[in-house]
């Protein structure tokens with residue numbers, strides 16, 4: 001098998017040293033596995049290929065991809081920062097004791113209560129996403145008797161982001177970021193410079209997700225670096241920090257060849273370094289916000305086959321015990337995944353099936369064309385690369401229960417998140 005930490009032993013699939021068929025039996029399915037070895041391996045790659053090669057750089061993991069207290073602790077140990085977008089993500093970080101100064105707060109509609117929480121905890125950065133947001137931040141920080149470090153998330157109006165429209169975010173007509181039109185953008189800058197309670201450190205952009213090359217980042221930089229110059233010319237202000245967002249693509253299918261971190265980020269750094277040199281500016285600190293590229297390949301989801309339905313001259317539908325409730329990505333973005341039968345891992349594939357979930361939706365298809373050995377009820381299906389935006393986007397549709405999440409490390413498995421119970425499901429009902 002050519003996924004990280006995946007091997008076949010005695011015909012069974014082994015992930016990070018654990019026989020997944022044993023885990024499925026012991027903990028039940030659907031079950032999400034997260035390999036700590038892979039997560040730490042990705043962190044190490046980011047350090048080796050980016051943080052240690054370029055001075056004045058930071059990485060803030062984007063918690064929206066997947067966030068638990070346990071993962072916060074791992075990222076803290078790895079020296080990473082954390083990008084949160086809600087009170088809930090921030091609460092998780094606080095409960096984990098994640099260092100406040102390494103937290104960045106993003107989002108296009110942070111509430112007053114969330115900003116109060118951020119001010120109270122002392123988060124390191126607030127990313128201003130909307131033209132009229134500074135007033136609210138200033139009010140909250142004034143009351144807290146504190147000052148906020150802010151970056152302005154700009155909308156660089158890139159047009160050529162090579163990803164699904166739902167996960168492209170840097171185009172002009174987007175809900176994210178401050179538009180760069182003269183009459184909108186510069187008044188926001190002036191407001192920031194004139195507001196006592198905020199310290200404007202620099203700019204932020206995020207152009208999209210699951211990108212295989214940095215071309216959108218480079219075209220965003222063309223625009224944003226102009227702003228850096230204009231800041232110096234107009235106000236004599238030197239931009240100290242530039243956050244280029246996340247977006248680095250990962251491997252879902254065997255044939256996917258995502259870029260390495262250096263391959264993706266070197267051109268970005270070259271562009272920024274060259275700009276700083278040409279203009280005799282000190283290069284700003286460069287921050288990245290990788291989410292998917294840290295956790296996607298560390299994840300695997302296990303399901304049990306319930307029924308195999310063969311439609312004469314039609315498809316073979318293999319129904320499993322989870323679906324769009326634990327992985328909405330195929331239904332929402334036509335995302336494609338690779339899977340195998342974990343207990344028949346060394347048998348040759350012999351038929352094409354439709355892997356479908358159990359929700360009352362025809363669109364609840366996990367994989368439209370999956371080549372597997374002959375499937376039977378009770379087989380354990382393992383879907384690869386489900387660490388990002390699967391559990392994080394899970395729902396209780398049809399009152400299905402959220403799966404348990406196990407953290408694996410070299411043959412050891414421990415529960416990271418318990419499986420939901422029926423009592424959990426109705427706990428909030430009055």
Ligand code: LLP
Nearest residue numbers: 062206209210246247248289290291292389
């Ligand atoms: N920073 C900001 C401001 C973002 O909006 C995002 C993702 C990231 C960082 C992390 O991007 P990543 O490195 O994970 O690509 N649910 C979608 C993805 C939505 C991404 C939203 N923003 C999916 O399942 O494909």
